[in-house]
Amino acid sequence: MDPKFPPPGLKDVMHFPMIEALYGRRSRRFLLGAKIPEGPLAFTSRRDPLPLTEAEKMLVLVAVAGNTGWHFLIPYNDRYAPYLPNYAGAAGGRTFPSAAGFHTSEVFFTDDDGVYFFTTRDAPALIEKKDDELPDFETFLKIYRPGVRKLVDGRLYLPAADPHIESHNHWVANRPGSLLVMPVADVAQHTIACLCYYLQNGYCIYDDIHKAPIQGLERYQHLYDPDNPLPLSFVERYALMECTTELSIACYAGNLMLQAMGLGGWMFNGINPYSVLGASGDPAVPGLSFRYDTDDRWPLPNPTGLPGVFEGFCPPHYPDMRSAVDAFVQRKFGPGGPFHPATSGPWKDSPRVRGGAQIHSEEFKECVALQAQHILDHFGKFPGTVPTILIFTYLQVHHLDLEFYNHHFKSGAYLYTHARHMKCWH
Numbered sequence: 549m550d551p552k553f554p555p556p557g558l559k560d561v562m563h564f565p566m567i568e569a570l571y572g573r574r575s576r577r578f579l580l581g582a583k584i585p586e587g588p589l590a591f592t593s594r595r596d597p598l599p600l601t602e603a604e605k606m607l608v609l610v611a612v613a614g615n616t617g618w619h620f621l622i623p624y625n626d627r628y629a630p631y632l633p634n635y636a637g638a639a640g641g642r643t644f645p646s647a648a649g650f651h652t653s654e655v656f657f658t659d660d661d662g663v664y665f666f667t668t669r670d671a672p673a674l675i676e677k678k679d680d681e682l683p684d685f686e687t688f689l690k691i692y693r694p695g696v697r698k699l700v701d702g703r704l705y706l707p708a709a710d711p712h713i714e715s716h717n718h719w720v721a722n723r724p725g726s727l728l729v730m731p732v733a734d735v736a737q738h739t740i741a742c743l744c745y746y747l748q749n750g751y752c753i754y755d756d757i758h759k760a761p762i763q764g765l766e767r768y769q770h771l772y773d774p775d776n777p778l779p780l781s782f783v784e785r786y787a788l789m790e791c792t793t794e795l796s797i798a799c800y801a802g803n804l805m806l807q808a809m810g811l812g813g814w815m816f817n818g819i820n821p822y823s824v825l826g827a828s829g830d831p832a833v834p835g836l837s838f839r840y841d842t843d844d845r846w847p848l849p850n851p852t853g854l855p856g857v858f859e860g861f862c863p864p865h866y867p868d869m870r871s872a873v874d875a876f877v878q879r880k881f882g883p884g885g886p887f888h889p890a891t892s893g894p895w896k897d898s899p900r901v902r903g904g905a906q907i908h909s910e911e912f913k914e915c916v917a918l919q920a921q922h923i924l925d926h927f928g929k930f931p932g933t934v935p936t937i938l939i940f941t942y943l944q945v946h947h948l949d950l951e952f953y954n955h956h957f958k959s960g961a962y963l964y965t966h967a968r969h970m971k972c973w974h
Contacts, residue, residue, distance in 0.1 A: 554685040557972030564808035575814030579946035597725025611805035634905035647790040658704035714818035733791035737861035810965030812948035869920035
């Protein structure tokens, strides 16, 4: 470990005011080594690109999707009291919220050295909070290093050209020295979670696209109100919006950390998600190499997952939708899940609290799987009307070239943490 570890800048991070992060947040795009060749803000950096250190990268990643201990679940729903509401998919909380605690997203990232997967979705409470103390920084890094998995060497190849990167980002996105963080959501799993949620609250779906009832669903009408079904397209759109919110807030949390650390960067969606996932149709741009399929019924290819790393809860990664539903239920109620009595927790009697949730019955799982299989059979994919895998918002992180801001801007273009960053972190 570096004898100057931890870096002095860590003190700024620990005591940085929230109000400063909120009002000081800006998209600061001009990084060391950058060039704007012409126009009113033309400028050429005199400095070489400077990659982030391990400490800098880990702080950003943990801000985006770090584990924050046990989350508190939803404590009550009078519809099925005295049981505990059993919506959540994971027992650990993260730095961003997730609808009903579903937590279906994970994080990929790339820098000059490689492409990586950073997993915290199903982590237990990695850091047990004791009063207001935090673990020492070396312990902090040691906790999270095992969650980083290198997939390939070298930066993710994304040509600085349309249609891969939008034109206003050609000069700056995914450049040498930068860190590009890419949260990805499993919309298939999230849709299963939504189907479970709605059925628990007395709703089933009907296929408003094909104007067709779901054959066999009437066998389970004692579980829902048959007079008030929800449109399939509404349920899937809702799942997509919830996933989009999850990914966006994760990037926003990371963006706030940049202010405290004095790093540049911004959150944006100006990179083609199909190029990132590997479904652009250009073999020279493999992206993350996700499995994808095409179908005459779909206007766009449909990525479903990266085998062995991040697989959507649907075929071809599962034999059928019943298997995917079973896997989701196991995630919730199996060992380490939020509703397994042996999973620790924040309560004085955690086994009693976690064991107070009603386990999904075979009949319940059959009803959910029947609806999910109908979608797969009639659309050729799951979900049917929205992408199986969602990537939408990115966070780029880099070292600012302050000369650009001093040259073109009035005072106040950056924070004191940016002014002190090189001294405090390098």
